[in-house]
Amino acid sequence: MIAGVLTIAASISDTAGASASAAANYDVFPTFSALAPSTAEAGDTISLMASGLDPAPDRNKALLTPNGLTAALSDVDRSIGTGRFTLPAGTTTGDVGLEVNGKVARERIRLSVPSVVPNCGGIRSLFATADGG
């Protein structure tokens, strides 16, 4: 089943021609089970495992840190429940979520993104003093 809105409808008639019908709507949520690798940098390809993925890749989104940053999946293989996305610039370490057709999985999985802040050596050379110190 694909996560999103599910509508089940049923109808039946009797032999006199009278009929009855019913319908029920549900929100179906994806299940997010794995992410690999667990440490990555911007531009890296990340694989995830989940149930309920939509076969249309762009209907599946990884929810990243900081809040509001997302990455649409680039491909999906529903037969094995996997998808991939490219980690966008600006992603920081945090818990990754999964949204499919607007429905967000309850599970979140940690992703570490190494800091790109320059080390102290870099700062020192940037502020070199006039006497060469």
Add this chain to the structure above:
Amino acid sequence: MATARRRLIVGFTVPSIVIAALMHATAAQASPTITVSSPPAGQPLYDLHPTITVGYTSDDPAVPLNLTTLRVTVNGFDWTGKFTIGPDSPPMRSRLTMS
């Protein structure tokens, strides 16, 4: 009042999908009724393989249900063919498991 009863059970297997349905029709009303009774409407589904129960009835023995008119659709797709007929389970019930 005498009541005519029929039961239907539906079960089939397709790759990675096991569908079983239990249907029961009871004649007794002036007009047929049908409900999607499980899962409860509006309930969030975290289980991607829910059991779906559909119940239907007609209590008037003189006007039985025409079971060839039964239709069950999922997001607009006709899943009726995934049902097979089996024994009754009171009070009149259908069950469909899907993945």
